[in-house]
Amino acid sequence: MPAPQLMVSALELALNKLLHLDPLSGHRLQPLAGKRLRIQVRELPWPLTFAFSDQVDLLLDEDTEVDCSMSLSLSTLKDMQDVSQIGQLIQQQRLSLHGDMHTAQSFSNLLKELDIDWEEQLSCYVGDVLAHQTLQFFRSARIDTRQRLERLRQMLSDGALQEKKLAAHPLALEDFSEQVSQLRGDAARFEARLTQLEQIKAGK
Amino acid sequence: MSEPNSDRPQEISPAGPQQVGEEQTHFGFKTVEKARKASMVADVFHSVAGKYDLMNDLLSMGVHRLWKRFTIDCSGVRPGQRVLDLAGGTGDLAAKFSRLVGPTGQVVLADINEAMLKVGRDKLRDKGILVNMDYVQANAESLPFPDNHFDLITIAFGLRNVTDKEKALASMFRVLKPGGRLLVLEFSKPQIELLSKAYDLYSFHVLPKIGQLVVGDGESYQYLAESIRMHPDQETLKTMMSEAGFEQITYHNMTGGIVALHRGFKF
Ligand SMILES: C[S@@+](CC[C@H](N)C(=O)[O-])C[C@H]1O[C@@H](n2cnc3c(N)ncnc32)[C@H](O)[C@@H]1O
Numbered sequence: 001m002p003a004p005q006l007m008v009s010a011l012e013l014a015l016n017k018l019l020h021l022d023p024l025s026g027h028r029l030q031p032l033a034g035k036r037l038r039i040q041v042r043e044l045p046w047p048l049t050f051a052f053s054d055q056v057d058l059l060l061d062e063d064t065e066v067d068c069s070m071s072l073s074l075s076t077l078k079d080m081q082d083v084s085q086i087g088q089l090i091q092q093q094r095l096s097l098h099g100d101m102h103t104a105q106s107f108s109n110l111l112k113e114l115d116i117d118w119e120e121q122l123s124c125y126v127g128d129v130l131a132h133q134t135l136q137f138f139r140s141a142r143i144d145t146r147q148r149l150e151r152l153r154q155m156l157s158d159g160a161l162q163e164k165k166l167a168a169h170p171l172a173l174e175d176f177s178e179q180v181s182q183l184r185g186d187a188a189r190f191e192a193r194l195t196q197l198e199q200i201k202a203g204k
Numbered sequence: 205m206s207e208p209n210s211d212r213p214q215e216i217s218p219a220g221p222q223q224v225g226e227e228q229t230h231f232g233f234k235t236v237e238k239a240r241k242a243s244m245v246a247d248v249f250h251s252v253a254g255k256y257d258l259m260n261d262l263l264s265m266g267v268h269r270l271w272k273r274f275t276i277d278c279s280g281v282r283p284g285q286r287v288l289d290l291a292g293g294t295g296d297l298a299a300k301f302s303r304l305v306g307p308t309g310q311v312v313l314a315d316i317n318e319a320m321l322k323v324g325r326d327k328l329r330d331k332g333i334l335v336n337m338d339y340v341q342a343n344a345e346s347l348p349f350p351d352n353h354f355d356l357i358t359i360a361f362g363l364r365n366v367t368d369k370e371k372a373l374a375s376m377f378r379v380l381k382p383g384g385r386l387l388v389l390e391f392s393k394p395q396i397e398l399l400s401k402a403y404d405l406y407s408f409h410v411l412p413k414i415g416q417l418v419v420g421d422g423e424s425y426q427y428l429a430e431s432i433r434m435h436p437d438q439e440t441l442k443t444m445m446s447e448a449g450f451e452q453i454t455y456h457n458m459t460g461g462i463v464a465l466h467r468g469f470k471f
Pocket of ligand 1: 291343359362365
């Protein structure tokens with residue numbers, strides 16, 4: 001903790017911002033609503049779980065059931081943007097896929113119009129073994145002296161230094177973007193509020 | 205809005221906690237009549253409700269978002285499930301749960317404090333979250349829900365404020381479905397002496413000052429610091445959960461144990 005959560009929070013923010021900018025993304029999200037997709041990027045120590053609604057929520061959980069799971073390398077993620085490539089990627093064994101093919105296709109379709117630079121988003125965390133160790137939550141481990149020292153070192157850097165330095169950037173960004181999106185006062189929000197008011201009025 | 209600290213008792217023991225009798229409980233370091241704690245806690249949150257989110261970011265330097273994220277990662281929540289976000293305050297967790305359970309699921313945001321609940325409701329409505337959210341003013345000690353009702357209960361930074369924690373845990377156990385899980389996110393005991401000292405310094409000296417500066421209410425944040433120190437440590441809370449009937453209880457320290465996430469199941 002919380003480096004993996006930090007990465008996922010930054011990625012989730014970037015994805016949703018891109019989705020927001022694309023007026024047609026709502027349309028492409030629709031077939032995915034309520035679906036879960038788990039992607040194991042080979043260079044990353046933990047799988048990413050995408051939960052779709054009218055936006056994308058990213059989870060770091062390995063246990064819950066998903067509709068579809070994929071395993072691929074970072075460079076292949078880019079090729080996922082082309083639906084027609086999926087079959088070929090599987091044949092070439094660059095992509096392994098289990099579960100609902102439609103979910104994978106809809107996801108690919110969603111990515112198509114998004115110009116997301118996965119490598120940039122993820123690469124600084126790749127091979128972050130330390131982060132991986134800290135993610136071993138709820139796994140009881142026998143702690144010998146060496147591990148104890150390692151944990152101490154880790155906690156110190158986690159708690160005292162690394163966290164704050166890392167935390168400032170994406171979180172400040174998140175705050176800022178929240179403010180921006182609030183200012184934008186986009187139609188969807190307004191509409192939702194209006195619907196609510198109408199419902200209240202109708203209910204009375 | 206009421207004057208935040210008008211009916212606070214005189215400080216009895218500035219140096220730290222003390223023994224309490226049957227009818228008394230802790231309010232920070234102060235010992236007060238049990239019956240009065242709830243209303244005093246209410247005062248604290250009443251006085252900070254409007255700026256609560258801002259203060260959270262300031263005081264934890266944004267890290268509280270990551271603690272909450274981790275909590276959600278450990279929730280195992282699925283579409284169609286029923287979730288109770290207890291002491292849910294301004295609805296940080298509830299917003300995400302609402303999307304994760306989808307339109308076939310349900311999220312109940314419950315809090316004892318009307319002002320906090322209202323801030324939460326406005327915030328979630330502004331985000332367009334409507335369909336599967338319910339708002340209930342309730343005391344964690346006597347939850348107004350049927351037995352075996354929820355798949356998941358979360359209580360983030362809330363248990364600390366509850367007068368009778370045993371009663372609250374029992375009440376949560378009752379309304380949880382068999383197979384369901386409880387997640388308690390709460391300040392805990394830093395695992396390293398040095399960090400513990402630094403943290404004390406921060407929470408007793410820096411925190412109330414920021415509180416004074418931003419919300420104009422240092423005393424509420426003094427309460428926060430004291431209540432954190434009085435809260436049971438990791439192992440004690442684990443035992444309390446076990447006594448309430450929860451099983452397979454584990455906890456995970458974050459940020460060196462400043463915060464811990466406890467997880468338990470009902471079977
Ligand atoms: C520190 S806030 C946490 C809010 C939110 N869960 C979060 O993490 O940001 C604590 C909340 O607990 C609520 N609370 C205190 N005592 C309670 C009780 N007995 N039953 C239910 N809620 C309570 C307060 O009103 C307040 O909103």
